[in-house]
Amino acid sequence: MLLKLSAALILLLALNGTAVADSAHHAGAAKLAGTEANLPLIDGEVKKVDKDTGKLTIKHGPITNLGMPAMTMVFRVNDPAMLDKVKSGDKIRFAADKVSGVLTVMRVEPASAAGGNPQAE
Numbered sequence: 001m002l003l004k005l006s007a008a009l010i011l012l013l014a015l016n017g018t019a020v021a022d023s024a025h026h027a028g029a030a031k032l033a034g035t036e037a038n039l040p041l042i043d044g045e046v047k048k049v050d051k052d053t054g055k056l057t058i059k060h061g062p063i064t065n066l067g068m069p070a071m072t073m074v075f076r077v078n079d080p081a082m083l084d085k086v087k088s089g090d091k092i093r094f095a096a097d098k099v100s101g102v103l104t105v106m107r108v109e110p111a112s113a114a115g116g117n118p119q120a121e
């Protein structure tokens with residue numbers, strides 16, 4: 001009787017575990033698909049460009065999607081080409097997210113682009 005009960009319990013746990021793993025998998029896939037487009041653009045100022053390590057030091061405003069207050073800190077960049085687009089002292093707007101636990105700049109644009117591009121008119 002006891003043996004039968006534990007067998008049933010184990011079966012239940014196994015089924016449960018499968019369900020949890022499955023839903024986690026789907027949630028992860030959905031997050032990946034929509035992540036970058038949904039990230040808010042943060043105001044920042046480039047303090048340092050480090051092409052050797054692929055990192056940017058940015059003085060940034062609050063990053064709401066990461067729950068981070070304004071500060072100056074180092075970010076990894078998602079694409080090394082970003083390091084050629086900015087230089088120290090540039091005012092930028094950027095999106096940041098955690099990629100494998102590392103704070104990463106996902107996209108960056110000059111702050112002036114938001115106010116209208118003269119070339120587009």
Ligand SMILES: [Cu+2]
Nearest residue numbers: 068071072073
């Ligand atoms: Cu920060």
